[in-house]
Amino acid sequence: MSTISAATVKELRDKTGAGMMDCKQALTETNGDMEAAIDLLRKKGLSKAAKKSDRVAAQGLIGVVSKVKSGAVVEVNSETDFVARNADFQQLVQTIASLAPAAGGDVAKLLATAYPGGSGTVDDKVKEAIATIGENMALRRTAALSVKEGVVADYVHSKAADGLGKIGVLVALESAGDTDSLMTLGRQLAMHIAATSPQVVNVEDLSKEALDRERAIYLEQAKAEPRNAGKSDEILLKAGEGRLQKEFVSQAVLLKQVFVIDGKASVAEILKQAEKDVGAPVKVAGFVRYQLGEGIEKKEEDFAAEVAKTVGAAKAG
Incomplete structure (x- = not known):
């Protein structure tokens, strides 16, 4: 087994906010695999989802x-x-x-x-x-x-x-509506994306692998809770579906995020409301977010x- 350096432990701590000893233990159990260690800490409820911006x-x-x-x-x-x-x-x-x-x-x-x-x-x-x-x-x-x-x-x-x-950030909006109104809306959406860093536009765009990974993490977290002792994986998975939607899907999917400028409506609802000003239906065709x-x-x-x-x-x- 390879030796886990102090620098690697510190890197994991910076990414997860978990304690130094917990980080060292997680890295030891995963043979120094950083991503696997992050997942392990999350399963144990010792870390929030790692942010790519931390890297x-x-x-x-x-x-x-x-x-x-x-x-x-x-x-x-x-x-x-x-x-x-x-x-x-x-x-x-x-x-x-x-x-x-x-x-x-x-x-x-x-x-x-x-x-x-x-x-x-x-x-x-x-x-x-x-x-x-x-x-x-x-x-x-x-x-x-x-x-x-x-x-x-x-x-x-x-x-x-x-x-x-x-x-x-770039945001592509498909619409036959007024160009100036569309551009104003697009720039507001771009500001929102800069702040929230969504992964995809629609739920359908999320990969099965990403969803399965999150489900597995929520399942392990649920198993660790004393009140769930004796419950089957099937029951715990169903219970975890709500958390999956609230904590992952609603954050990863642009259209499901709460619009930061409004603070109340979802991005999908904001687009629907904007159609009155634009004068035509509006579709988010895609976006790109680059962080240095x-x-x-x-x-x-x-x-x-x-x-x-x-x-x-x-x-x-």
């Missing part, structure tokens, strides 16, 4: 652009936050974001896109910026949304400059090495 360890900027019926978001990473405040770096990210809708969410295609001003491709410009600014950086990811009829609205949180920040560095799971001190590796791979290609 953020990157610097740089999120760039967002909306062109009414299309929009895109990009993440460009750097080694330090100091570079994110650099005007040249900000201009670079803004320009890359403006080119991103045509790339359709394809990083390779975006890197191969001609950079304005005859400076070669986006990839060439990033490499040039590395040499000029003196710090490694990389275009990590991009996504795009478009509609035939309707709008793609955007929102940037922790704004550093126009279209730049630490959280970027989310999903990068590593030791913080290794981030510069990861960016250097990414840039090195791009140079080799």
Whole structure:
């Protein structure tokens, strides 16, 4: 069995809020598997659901652009936050974001896109910026949304400059209604998504694996309660279905969330109400939420090495 380091125990504690000894025990029982340890702590009722935002360890900027019926978001990473405040770096990210809708969410295609001003491709410009600014950086990811009829609205949180920040959101609304009203609604929804971080638009979009995982956790929590002693798994699963809907589905599904600006109605109800102002039915066709560095799971001190590796791979290609 591998030795569980103090740093790993601290990481689990930071993600779950559980006690140090509980974290160490969970990691020992799962042979150091972080995700399995999180699930184990939740089953024991010692942790809330881990938030992906707790894993953020990157610097740089999120760039967002909306062109009414299309929009895109990009993440460009750097080694330090100091570079994110650099005007040249900000201009670079803004320009890359403006080119991103045509790339359709394809990083390779975006890197191969001609950079304005005859400076070669986006990839060439990033490499040039590395040499000029003196710090490694990389275009990590991009996504795009478009509609035939309707709008793609955007929102940037922790704004550093126009279209730049630490959280970027796009929302695609399909509707034949008034464009200005749709855009206002879309931006409110984008602000809501920035705050609540839903996983999917509709209940039907939730994967069976995600639902089964949550059911298993609620079942283990119910078994641990003294008042449930002797009850069958079938009974406990039925009892846990209410918790599944309230604690997981209502938080993971956009349309079921309580609209943060209203604080009372669900997002689905807000959309229905908005149809009067818009003048036509409104459907959320999709959304994208990027938070700087989310999903990068590593030791913080290794981030510069990861960016250097990414840039090195791009140079080799």
